Amino acid sequence: MEAKNFIQKSTKLEYQNDNLKHIKPWSEISELQWFESLGELPPMRHRSIREFTFFFCSEAHTSNIHSCYCCVNGKYFSAKRRLTASYEEMIEELKGKL
Numbered sequence: 219m220e221a222k223n224f225i226q227k228s229t230k231l232e233y234q235n236d237n238l239k240h241i242k243p244w245s246e247i248s249e250l251q252w253f254e255s256l257g258e259l260p261p262m263r264h265r266s267i268r269e270f271t272f273f274f275c276s277e278a279h280t281s282n283i284h285s286c287y288c289c290v291n292g293k294y295f296s297a298k299r300r301l302t303a304s305y306e307e308m309i310e311e312l313k314g315k316l
Contacts (some may be wrong), residue, residue, distance in 0.1 A: 224287055240283045244297040244315055245285075252294040267305050270312065274301055288312055 261273035262284070275285040281296055286299040288308065295312060 225302055238253045240279055240298045241300070242297060244288070244295045244312055247296045249294055251296070252287055252289060255285065255296070262301065265305065267309065270305070272305060272308065274299070278302070291316060 233292050249273075255275060256273060257316065259276045262276045264273040265271070269290050271289045273287055278284050279299075282301045283298050286297055286303070286308070288295045290312060295315060297311075299308065
């Protein structure tokens with residue numbers, strides 16, 4: 219049972235370390251960068267929710283952290299996010315940038 223607890227703790231620490239290393243605030247990018255990223259690899263989770271259009275790059279940076287892109291009101295943004303990130307959380311993060 220101790221080995222299982224050790225693995226669970228190790229996995230949780232790796233998850234937290236990945237968050238600290240890779241998940242940073244959204245940054246504004248150019249329209250060209252957004253469209254180039256959209257065309258490089260097949261997008262994942264490509265979806266429009268209200269005025270927000272999201273997609274994830276299909277190539278992972280690490281684990282399940284991918285580059286995520288959003289277009290909203292003529293502005294373009296990028297950030298690394300977990301593929302499992304909720305759209306509503308990302309929308310809330312981006313509202314502060316508008």
